Amino acid sequence: MKAIELKKAYDPKDFEDRVYGAWEESGAFRPRAGDESQAGSESPFVVVIPPPNVTGVLHMGHGLNNSLQDIVVRYHRMRGEPTLWVPGTDHAGIATQNVVERRLKKEGKSRHDLGREAFVEETWKVKNEHHAIITNQLRKIGASVDWSRERFTLDEGCSRAVREVFVTLYERGLIYRGNYLVNWCTSCGTALADDEVEHEDKNGAMYHIWYELADGLALPDGSTRIEIATTRPETLLGDTAVAVHPEDERYASLVGKMVKLPLADRLIPIVADTYVDRAFGTGMVKITPAHDPNDWEVAKRHDLPVINILNPDGTLNGNVPEKYRGMKVAAARKAVIADLEALGQFKEEKKITHAVGTCYRCNTTVEPYLSDQWFVKMRPLADKALAAWKAGDVRFYPQKWENTYSHWMENIRDWCISRQLWWGHRIPVWYCDECGHMTVSREDAVACEKCGSTGIRQDADVLDTWFSSWLWPFSTLGWPENTDDLARFYPTTALVTAYDIIFFWVSRMIMAGLEFTGKAPFRDIYIHGLVRDKQGRKMSKSLGNGIDPLEIVDEFGADALKFTLAFMCAAGQDIPVDKESFKLGSRFANKIWNASRYILGNLEGRNLVDVSRSDLSELDRWIYHRLDAAAAVVRSSLEGYRYNEGAQAVYEFFWNDFCDWYVEATKLSFRDGDDAEKDRAISVLLSILEESLRLLHPYLPFVTEEIYGFLPESCARDADCERGALKRGKLLVTARYPESRETRRDESAEARFSALQDIVRSIRALRVECGIDPALKVRVALYVEASSPAAAAREKESIIRLLAGLSYVDYLDSPKAKPAGSIGTVGRGFEAFVVTDGSVDPETLAVRFERESEKERANGERVRAKLSNQNFVANAPEEVVAAEKEKLAESERRIAKLEGYIKDLRPK
Numbered sequence: 001m002k003a004i005e006l007k008k009a010y011d012p013k014d015f016e017d018r019v020y021g022a023w024e025e026s027g028a029f030r031p032r033a034g035d036e037s038q039a040g041s042e043s044p045f046v047v048v049i050p051p052p053n054v055t056g057v058l059h060m061g062h063g064l065n066n067s068l069q070d071i072v073v074r075y076h077r078m079r080g081e082p083t084l085w086v087p088g089t090d091h092a093g094i095a096t097q098n099v100v101e102r103r104l105k106k107e108g109k110s111r112h113d114l115g116r117e118a119f120v121e122e123t124w125k126v127k128n129e130h131h132a133i134i135t136n137q138l139r140k141i142g143a144s145v146d147w148s149r150e151r152f153t154l155d156e157g158c159s160r161a162v163r164e165v166f167v168t169l170y171e172r173g174l175i176y177r178g179n180y181l182v183n184w185c186t187s188c189g190t191a192l193a194d195d196e197v198e199h200e201d202k203n204g205a206m207y208h209i210w211y212e213l214a215d216g217l218a219l220p221d222g223s224t225r226i227e228i229a230t231t232r233p234e235t236l237l238g239d240t241a242v243a244v245h246p247e248d249e250r251y252a253s254l255v256g257k258m259v260k261l262p263l264a265d266r267l268i269p270i271v272a273d274t275y276v277d278r279a280f281g282t283g284m285v286k287i288t289p290a291h292d293p294n295d296w297e298v299a300k301r302h303d304l305p306v307i308n309i310l311n312p313d314g315t316l317n318g319n320v321p322e323k324y325r326g327m328k329v330a331a332a333r334k335a336v337i338a339d340l341e342a343l344g345q346f347k348e349e350k351k352i353t354h355a356v357g358t359c360y361r362c363n364t365t366v367e368p369y370l371s372d373q374w375f376v377k378m379r380p381l382a383d384k385a386l387a388a389w390k391a392g393d394v395r396f397y398p399q400k401w402e403n404t405y406s407h408w409m410e411n412i413r414d415w416c417i418s419r420q421l422w423w424g425h426r427i428p429v430w431y432c433d434e435c436g437h438m439t440v441s442r443e444d445a446v447a448c449e450k451c452g453s454t455g456i457r458q459d460a461d462v463l464d465t466w467f468s469s470w471l472w473p474f475s476t477l478g479w480p481e482n483t484d485d486l487a488r489f490y491p492t493t494a495l496v497t498a499y500d501i502i503f504f505w506v507s508r509m510i511m512a513g514l515e516f517t518g519k520a521p522f523r524d525i526y527i528h529g530l531v532r533d534k535q536g537r538k539m540s541k542s543l544g545n546g547i548d549p550l551e552i553v554d555e556f557g558a559d560a561l562k563f564t565l566a567f568m569c570a571a572g573q574d575i576p577v578d579k580e581s582f583k584l585g586s587r588f589a590n591k592i593w594n595a596s597r598y599i600l601g602n603l604e605g606r607n608l609v610d611v612s613r614s615d616l617s618e619l620d621r622w623i624y625h626r627l628d629a630a631a632a633v634v635r636s637s638l639e640g641y642r643y644n645e646g647a648q649a650v651y652e653f654f655w656n657d658f659c660d661w662y663v664e665a666t667k668l669s670f671r672d673g674d675d676a677e678k679d680r681a682i683s684v685l686l687s688i689l690e691e692s693l694r695l696l697h698p699y700l701p702f703v704t705e706e707i708y709g710f711l712p713e714s715c716a717r718d719a720d721c722e723r724g725a726l727k728r729g730k731l732l733v734t735a736r737y738p739e740s741r742e743t744r745r746d747e748s749a750e751a752r753f754s755a756l757q758d759i760v761r762s763i764r765a766l767r768v769e770c771g772i773d774p775a776l777k778v779r780v781a782l783y784v785e786a787s788s789p790a791a792a793a794r795e796k797e798s799i800i801r802l803l804a805g806l807s808y809v810d811y812l813d814s815p816k817a818k819p820a821g822s823i824g825t826v827g828r829g830f831e832a833f834v835v836t837d838g839s840v841d842p843e844t845l846a847v848r849f850e851r852e853s854e855k856e857r858a859n860g861e862r863v864r865a866k867l868s869n870q871n872f873v874a875n876a877p878e879e880v881v882a883a884e885k886e887k888l889a890e891s892e893r894r895i896a897k898l899e900g901y902i903k904d905l906r907p908k
Helices: 016-026 060-078 093-106 116-140 156-171 233-238 249-254 293-302 329-343 379-390 401-410 465-469 484-489 499-517 549-556 558-568 579-601 618-639 643-672 675-696 701-708 747-770 789-795 797-804 842-868 870-875 878-905
Strands: 045-048 083-086 175-185 190-192 197-213 225-230 241-244 258-261 266-272 284-287 346-359 366-376 395-397 429-432 438-440 456-458 494-498 524-528 714-716 778-784 806-811 823-827 830-834
Touching: 016 701, 045 060, 045 494, 060 083, 060 494, 060 524, 060 549, 060 558, 060 618, 060 643, 093 116, 116 549, 156 175, 156 438, 156 465, 156 499, 190 366, 197 233, 225 233, 225 284, 233 329, 241 249, 241 293, 284 293, 329 346, 346 366, 379 401, 379 499, 395 401, 401 499, 465 499, 494 499, 499 524, 549 558, 549 579, 558 579, 558 643, 558 701, 579 643, 579 675, 579 701, 618 643, 618 675, 618 747, 643 675, 643 797, 675 701, 675 714, 747 778, 747 789, 747 797, 747 823, 747 830, 778 789, 789 797, 797 806, 823 878, 842 870, 842 878
Parallel strands: 045 083, 241 266, 395 524, 494 524, 778 806
Antiparallel strands: 175 190, 175 366, 197 225, 197 258, 197 346, 241 284, 258 266, 429 438, 429 456, 778 830, 823 830
């Protein structure tokens, strides 16, 4: 056999695009059943992608989310299950419309200049431009999605599902329209649901204002005015009452009386309501029903008028004095304060920091706003979703997120689903200009269903983007039609997403799935953390701390991106990264490349032969034992969505067990063995490499697939090691994942080789301690207990010499027989002594250890002095004091060890 040459340097740019193209061309990402690669499993594994915004670009959060999905999808595909990962994009109503409107603004135009139909056409063009960017990015990071089933939330099938759901909910009395207080973004010009409002702590002020009592009224102290405090003084123009607590004796005589509303020339009543906190401030609160949700509830209880003072663009409207009309809120606030000061009705301003609601899309301050909107009654839907969770139909990984889910469901509010946009699913409701009837229809209405008039007009609003997204697990599979995909792949298996959209998306999907299919849309919900910068900050454009995943792919490769994120993805924790972090994955991919290059480069003149289990050496049996253990850990980890544990297992096995120990130890076979032994050794080595690549593939798919294609065709083995060389898979992506088998376990080989590793590690550590040149061959005297696994050293001396860099090993009958002037180390079942002879000068070592001991004593004294300081011990955190005590103990242990070395080197 000829040697197989891999390129000297690992360069993912050489093959990643080509490898992905081969996967796509082969149809590897499509679910199959009954073929050789996927036989033996009837239950499919199905994931739907959390659809990214079609006009966006992938950020590192998408990089993490898609990497985790890809890992688990590849694993289940290799397990032999029909596996489907559905890709798609979201039309992202607010975000996409904003993109188009910004373009028009640069041209000096608005959407109203184009008209609705032309604006929507223009938005479709933008969607098509950006769609290719998103799909290319997903390919670049290696997402193994079934592109033949790609969906878009505004495509024909999803749109039909949206219509069906809206009309059905309306028919069931779960959708209603009314004039209610909603969250309003003046920049986006639309209503927002409660969970689309992000609250940020911002600097502000509490403004204290005097309201005059009417009709000659006075307080018990003779004052004729009351003090009101507010953070939004401009809203006083919409006040319709002042409220006090019904049990507040200070103001009992004022309840039912009137006060003069400053600047507005109106009288408003004083009402008693338990909403008021009598201990806060003066115990008197202004009530502005159209601009505060709590005040809205007070107004309903007392039948107060509701006065909206805002236009949709955030300017003040005709319900305020003429002076303030047309002003933006900030300008109106300044004007109102100035006018109050001129009238002597402004008391003071106190600076505060308070939570301010902002739009989750554009960060504009959200205004409570009174308008006609469509709502979904959520309580009946939430009750079903809570029951499904309690019954175990859905389960969260990590489990702690169940508390977040249940809390939100138990305190859910109705969902405002209408948006004042042009891009999206238009609400399927038509109003008759003749009789006023409202037609709600699954198909476009052409006439009023009541009077037959054709003078009808469709509701101008569109549905909240999440209204299509909550149907995603079943609308993407063809619902409401009874498609083959829906029958085969629904319910889906797993949802992988971040914790910041449990409210927006996860909970709503469960509610929709149960309501319209009678089944929870998925079984497993894996909630991962957020990617943050090294300072723990959320990545954002405003901070400029984001990392483009494609830049990482370009510099380090897609495997480095995927493996690093998975390795760092501890369950339930956020992930702090910078660009340097991805060197971890890059180094590992490079290690895989170089190890494979070494093995394939040593095939020259060798023949692959059948090797049965009885032909395996103890070293081979050890590595198969370790491979079996790694496969068991990875399988358990990925089935429990513990990505980092699986990543650590493959890293530890390949880098440490396989490369640093097994491959190095097999060099003895190629150095000292005859041709038969060399053929046997290379056959086993190649087989383990082939299986290792299968083990690694979900985490590092590109480099493993590229190397796999270079392997000789017949280089695999079965999981039981009973047969010799077998044919490897045509493509690694659809090859079988390694299995854990009892027949591969060999506890004796594990114990004996682990003992050899301990001996080698101890000698290596001793060499480092002594500052011995790694290239220098030294002599070691070794005592091993006859009944311990360390006794394997006598049989495997050549491995110890090779891996520890030794010239000779002397075996001792007792530790007391150690050579004079040697220094030793102790392990389980052995003691090893580096012999100081002509190659190592004992006096030089003794002097070195004296200097180390002096430095260690000085360190210890500094720590001892700190611990003697009573102020430090009394005031420092308990864990800090404990850490200092451990430093002192470690220093004392090291001093004792060094003194022991010196004593050994200078025997009396």
